């Protein structure tokens with residue numbers, strides 16, 4: 001693996017903080033996939049309000065919540081409506097970033113969102129390439145669905161077509177269950193799982209042991225992508241027929257050598273993001289045919305997905321071998337830039353319940369969620385201005401995903417987060433979650449530098465030669481300068497022609513620049529000499545370092561694997577804890593319900609007994625000393641005993657008057673009346689002697705038939721009665737119409753018990769009834 005080259009700042013915008021860009025893409029509703037298990041018209045909870053804003057309005061929130069609180073407004077760098085074509089997403093959000101990559105800046109585009117929200121579709125890592133016909137031609141509307149990576153490949157080679165001095169390599173890394181898998185490894189040569197994440201002394205993150213495959217044309221890139229995708233972990237879940245079960249990073253590394261003067265021209269132009277056209281102005285756009293893509297003829301050689309053809313061999317006619325211009329240039333006349341472009345297709349966050357995951361899918365789900373959780377933590381920490389300012393600890397080490405993306409989040413890269421969301425109301429919680437993270441990500445500031453290398457920095461001989469050459473130049477400049485200043489006629493400014501004056505100034509500038517460079521190179525040289533001397537005097541020999549290297553690599557692998565295991569264990573622990581918490585809560589709720597039901601049942605039973613006891617006492621009194629006076633009732637003519645009052649009423653009404661019965665048995669009958677007012681229910685016991693059929697159904701307890709609260713009904717109102725005790729029931733005498741205590745049948749008593757036991761609403765009524773009876 002190449003050691004990271006020393007980078008230096010180039011353009012004016014370099015080293016300056018650059019915000020992470022966020023674009024949101026809303027997936028269209030009418031997508032034919034199984035993430036809509038319920039075939040009912042589902043409301044759209046997300047509204048695209050402008051090219052930079054959207055509103056989420058979940059109507060499922062209780063109506064008691066004020067309207068404004070149920071609406072969530074979000075603003076992003078870009079918001080794409082559900083039917084925005086792939087070309088629109090590409091030209092407005094991705095094209096400028098590809099330009100940065102060409103200019104020597106690291107660039108990352110990562111798709112984030114819940115499962116089945118369209119990340120792979122947008123990235124171009126799903127089945128989109130199947131739209132390419134067998135003769136490798138993109139035609140008509142089929143080409144519309146091509147995603148970001150193939151589009152970027154085409155744009156890159158269009159822009160590089162006049163540059164013959166570059167190399168472009170692709171790699172494809174998968175993070176599956178905390179294992180790093182090289183999707184482009186050659187199984188016959190490469191050891192499995194040999195990829196390591198390392199941090200250099202200057203804080204740069206490097207992925208060791210990842211195979212780099214050369215790409216000479218767009219079709220090479222697409223084929224490498226498809227080769228990797230063919231072995232990437234995808235499986236069907238309840239939410240997505242082809243769900244990515246791993247995080248995948250497809251990367252391009254571009255090394256360009258350009259003459260200094262050309263570089264100066266570029267620095268003035270493309271380094272500043274504002275200068276990059278946001279509209280399709282590159283050759284890519286000019287070649288579009290409806291889809292925004294050039295026709296991919298045979299030359300592009302794109303295979304159908306699922307038929308990997310490794311290794312990638314360019315099918316384009318070989319270019320005439322031509323010595324690269326760098327071979328003809330002196331090393332110090334050129335600038336070398338090395339930049340990386342990462343396309344990150346994250347696995348989707350998922351609720352294990354909703355994806356109905358079992359077995360391996362659970363393990364994958366836990367690992368996916370744990371990586372995303374760590375990513376969320378990093379985003380939260382970086383986006384907090386206070387924490388960022390205090391240079392707080394950023395938890396990159398919590399997962400391999402965050403470690404891999406360390407340079408892209410808060411590091412040296414132009415980064416775009418493409419947040420993919422569903423507009424369906426049933427996904428509203430996940431959508432809000434994604435949008436909140438996306439909003440935080442917008443506050444992250446990266447420090448972007450052009451990755452520019454000075455050739456020969458690592459070569460002491462070359463540097464010594466440089467110093468000697470510069471010293472000579474310096475001497476030359478000094479002597480010519482002295483000569484000019486010594487000449488008396490040139491001391492008079494008036495003698496200088498303006499051309500000569502310009503020349504002197506230019507020489508002076510060159511002189512000071514060379515002096516500075518000389519000082520710098522000398523310092524470097526001294527430093528290197530010292531290092532060499534140290535090595536000679538006791539520092540470990542190269543042999544020793546070479547023999548120690550495998551041990552160190554092994555050690556790092558072990559540490560990595562232990563870290564991975566620890567992270568998986570942590571994640572599964574967190575997930576088990578969450579499950580346990582959910583179960584505890586369910587159990588607590590069930591216990592509460594049980595307790596409540598038991599309390600009600602007990603209270604109702606005791607009320608029935610109270611009432612029976614009370615009526616028993618009253619009955620004894622009534623038989624002996626008459627029923628209680630109606631002095632407490634509201635009727636003015638109620639001084640007579642209830643039986644008498646009822647008897648009197650018989651003359652005006654042939655049927656028993658329930659009010660008079662109530663007056664006579666205030667507490668008991670009042671209870672029944674309260675029930676009527678409170679819940680529109682009445683508690684009735686049919687006064688007719690139950691038939692044998694009634695008896696049996698009552699015995700077998702069917703409150704719905706006899707004892708359950710029923711709607712008011714005039715005919716049954718007459719038959720209103722109340723329980724007295726185990727053997728007596730207060731009801732109108734059939735012959736006289738007077739209310740009185742008559743023996744109750746066993747069936748009647750059972751029915752009344754059932755009424756009381758079956759109705760939860762009876763509780764407040766019973767309480768009042770009991771209070772009334774006690775008061776009496």
Ligand SMILES: Nc1ncnc2c1ncn2[C@@H]1O[C@H](COP(=O)(O)OP(=O)(O)OP(=O)(O)O)[C@@H](O)[C@H]1O
Pocket residue numbers: 026027028031032033082113114115116117118119120121122126240242243244245346347348349420
């Ligand atoms: N903008 C869109 N237009 C048309 N179809 C889409 C769009 N976005 C997604 N789809 C379709 O929705 C389905 C799910 O999309 P995709 O597989 O890209 O989701 P994902 O976010 O990558 O899911 P996972 O995280 O489970 O891998 C696919 O059939 C895809 O073709």
